[in-house]
Amino acid sequence: MPIITISRGSYSRGKEVAEALAKKLNYQCISRDILVEASEQFNIPEIKLVKALHDAPSVLERFHHGQDRYIAYFKSAFLSHMAQGNIVYHGLAGHFFLHDISHVLKIRINAKMTDRVNEEVKREKCSVADALYNLKKDDEERRRWSLQLYGKDTKDSSLYDMVLCVDSLTVDDIVEMLTNVVQKNQFQETEKSLAELRKRALAANINVVVSRVSPQTRVELLSNSSIKLSHIDGRLSHDSEMRRDLERNLREEFDINDVEYSEQVKPYNGHINPFYNINVH
Numbered sequence: 001m002p003i004i005t006i007s008r009g010s011y012s013r014g015k016e017v018a019e020a021l022a023k024k025l026n027y028q029c030i031s032r033d034i035l036v037e038a039s040e041q042f043n044i045p046e047i048k049l050v051k052a053l054h055d056a057p058s059v060l061e062r063f064h065h066g067q068d069r070y071i072a073y074f075k076s077a078f079l080s081h082m083a084q085g086n087i088v089y090h091g092l093a094g095h096f097f098l099h100d101i102s103h104v105l106k107i108r109i110n111a112k113m114t115d116r117v118n119e120e121v122k123r124e125k126c127s128v129a130d131a132l133y134n135l136k137k138d139d140e141e142r143r144r145w146s147l148q149l150y151g152k153d154t155k156d157s158s159l160y161d162m163v164l165c166v167d168s169l170t171v172d173d174i175v176e177m178l179t180n181v182v183q184k185n186q187f188q189e190t191e192k193s194l195a196e197l198r199k200r201a202l203a204a205n206i207n208v209v210v211s212r213v214s215p216q217t218r219v220e221l222l223s224n225s226s227i228k229l230s231h232i233d234g235r236l237s238h239d240s241e242m243r244r245d246l247e248r249n250l251r252e253e254f255d256i257n258d259v260e261y262s263e264q265v266k267p268y269n270g271h272i273n274p275f276y277n278i279n280v281h
Helices: 012-024 030-041 046-054 057-065 066-082 114-125 126-151 171-181 191-212 241-254
Strands: 001-010 028-030 087-090 104-111 160-166 220-222 226-230 260-261
Touching: 001 012, 012 028, 012 191, 012 226, 028 171, 028 260, 030 046, 030 066, 046 066, 066 087, 066 191, 104 114, 104 171, 160 171, 191 220, 191 226, 241 260
Parallel strands: 001 087, 001 104, 028 087, 104 160, 226 260
Antiparallel strands: 220 226
16 A cells, blocks of 8 residues: 655646646545644644644744644654555655555656746735745745755755656656556565654654643654663753653553653753743733
């Protein structure tokens, strides 16, 4: 059950390619659906999820780790969907979360800037200058997001199996090409590749629970019932009771019986805030 991810900029016709390809292959076509699902599942406004997956984090956001939590929510919903297979996904961040999964065909769709500008002018009823400015700003924001969170440039062709341009190649040409490519043996699901995807989905679901008390902690799945936590921050770094509560939650929700910590509980050297529990409106 192969998966196809399509990365694209605004008005690059990647959505058209994805929908036509999914129809031809009889696959699910998924994009904003995952944002809506994550928004409803975790009671987070959709606009916050979109911002977290599009805009590079500000200094304040990096300090409070709010974006880390939102990305964790999206990743959980995303990987749970992808584990079903037979999916064409077009949207944000898909190729990052599915790197090195062999039955995933990762595509980048580009279009000439002049064509993108013309489409922006038509849809937004703005000037050519404004359209060009908006598109360049959008592209740069996505590029900065990728660089800051993953150290990768969205323009780096090594992130994708194929980079195609809607120009001399039409949407129909690209759909026909990808239909043939995805049938190749190297993109077929194997027991190993499916097991790895399911492992990532479980780790992402666990990470959602962990991130609520320790946003930067990394979750490594050692087995279906054992995990290792590293880069521990927040209360989890110095609160033994918090660790016991977390372990109980993980045992009840995911049947995790063994939690290994890369760092022992540290003495808390902070200051008590006497106004901590006061709500200011």
